[in-house]
Amino acid sequence: MSSESETAIHSTVGSSRLVRRMWLKRLVLVAIVVVVVLKPADWLLGVLAGSHRRHLLRLEPDVAVTHRSGEFDYVFHTNSLGLRGREVAESKPAGHRRLVVLGDSFVAGVGVADEHVFTEQLARHWSQQDVEVINVGRAGTSTIREVTLFRQIGQRFEPDAVLLVYYLGNDLAEVLEEETDQELADWQPSGTLRQLAHFWCPNTYLELAMRKQRSRATDANRKRTEAEVVAWIREEAIAAAVDADVAEAHYRGLPEEVRSRAEAGQLPGYRYLQACLDPQRLRNSLDPSSEFSTKAWQRTRDHLDRLKQLVESEGATLVVAVIPDASQVSEQALAFNRTLGFDVDDGWLERPGRTAELVADWARTTGVDLLDLRPVLGDTAELSFFVEDGHCTSAGHRAIADAVGAWEPLRETLGIVGETDVDQ
Numbered sequence: 215m216s217s218e219s220e221t222a223i224h225s226t227v228g229s230s231r232l233v234r235r236m237w238l239k240r241l242v243l244v245a246i247v248v249v250v251v252l253k254p255a256d257w258l259l260g261v262l263a264g265s266h267r268r269h270l271l272r273l274e275p276d277v278a279v280t281h282r283s284g285e286f287d288y289v290f291h292t293n294s295l296g297l298r299g300r301e302v303a304e305s306k307p308a309g310h311r312r313l314v315v316l317g318d319s320f321v322a323g324v325g326v327a328d329e330h331v332f333t334e335q336l337a338r339h340w341s342q343q344d345v346e347v348i349n350v351g352r353a354g355t356s357t358i359r360e361v362t363l364f365r366q367i368g369q370r371f372e373p374d375a376v377l378l379v380y381y382l383g384n385d386l387a388e389v390l391e392e393e394t395d396q397e398l399a400d401w402q403p404s405g406t407l408r409q410l411a412h413f414w415c416p417n418t419y420l421e422l423a424m425r426k427q428r429s430r431a432t433d434a435n436r437k438r439t440e441a442e443v444v445a446w447i448r449e450e451a452i453a454a455a456v457d458a459d460v461a462e463a464h465y466r467g468l469p470e471e472v473r474s475r476a477e478a479g480q481l482p483g484y485r486y487l488q489a490c491l492d493p494q495r496l497r498n499s500l501d502p503s504s505e506f507s508t509k510a511w512q513r514t515r516d517h518l519d520r521l522k523q524l525v526e527s528e529g530a531t532l533v534v535a536v537i538p539d540a541s542q543v544s545e546q547a548l549a550f551n552r553t554l555g556f557d558v559d560d561g562w563l564e565r566p567g568r569t570a571e572l573v574a575d576w577a578r579t580t581g582v583d584l585l586d587l588r589p590v591l592g593d594t595a596e597l598s599f600f601v602e603d604g605h606c607t608s609a610g611h612r613a614i615a616d617a618v619g620a621w622e623p624l625r626e627t628l629g630i631v632g633e634t635d636v637d638q
Contacts, residue, residue, distance in 0.1 A: 284480035299349035317379030321351025325605035383539030540599035543592035
């Protein structure tokens with residue numbers, strides 16, 4: 215090879231290296247610019263979208279979502295706050311009294327149309343006496359987040375009374391699953407790349423996480439193949455630090471009829487998912503062992519005390535109503551929970567359980583009036599709970615509305631006189 219050819223080759227190689235270096239520098243520069251620009255853009259997103267607050271409260275305003283299963287078919291509407299119920303101005307009119315109702319999906323009215331939710335029935339009936347009812351119920355919440363809901367939303371309505379609805383079917387278990395405000399503020403995703411993304415663009419990360427969560431919630435109740443259901447269960451098991459093989463085996467061990475209804479979208483996904491992930495969940499909620507109740511109740515009591523202090527600091531009165539699990543009033547519901555693989559006890563139909571006793575004891579020692587809704591929900595002409603879904607039916611909501619409407623401690627606080635029966 216001639217020296218001229220070698221020179222040309224070396225020149226070409228050198229030129230290629232220069233081009234690569236030039237493009238590498240440009241790519242690095244572009245990456246730096248993108249990273250630098252993303253930070254203020256993420257901050258602006260947080261300000262405009264309220265990402266952190268929305269992630270904390272997880273409320274979707276002004277939506278109309280069809281809820282359909284083998285037991286119900288209705289449209290779930292939310293108001294401008296992302297809550298169930300009519301719009302109510304924050305400023306309280308002179309001479310009016312207000313009741314804020316805190317709780318989970320039973321207060322949000324999952325399972326029934328807007329007009330059948332017990333808070334709406336009370337609002338219609340008491341409007342004649344200038345009493346307004348504000349529904350501050352959010353599905354999937356525990357006592358922990360209910361304190362946050364009151365502080366962030368409920369207290370803005372200047373309530374005279376606050377009714378906390380405690381659900382025996384999962385509130386004690388969920389208090390160990392839901393983060394406190396501080397725990398949520400300190401939360402970090404798993405994995406180095408995710409942690410870096412969350413550190414640099416926390417609002418964008420939360421927005422994407424909330425979008426994924428909504429998509430997963432929607433998918434849980436649509437028609438799916440067996441493979442899709444199993445994949446979903448395994449994914450949820452891994453996220454919950456549960457053995458995915460055990461969770462899958464539990465699902466495959468369910469009766470064929472139950473699996474068929476699940477895959478057809480006729481059985482709410484959360485019902486069989488909970489059984490697959492934690493068959494002890496119902497027992498831990500209703501009638502837990504001393505070990506479980508000790509750690510869960512301490513966390514619950516701390517937040518009950520915090521809520522009482524917060525409510526009373528606003529000049530309002532805190533009262534509590536306790537909703538039983540369907541397994542405590544319905545033999546059919548108890549049998550279905552056993553079919554799903556939950557560890558259940560026939561004695562629940564006869565006795566209140568350890569959690570109910572703990573809540574009642576707290577109410578007595580703190581001077582908070584408590585309404586046990588188990589008797590009225592167990593004495594309705596029609597089923598008060600959906601057997602498979604586990605939420606209250608329209609008949610159940612009517613029974614709750616009647617019981618709350620006739621409850622003397624609350625009537626006295628709100629200055630209600632006259633008829634106690636709530637009109638339809």
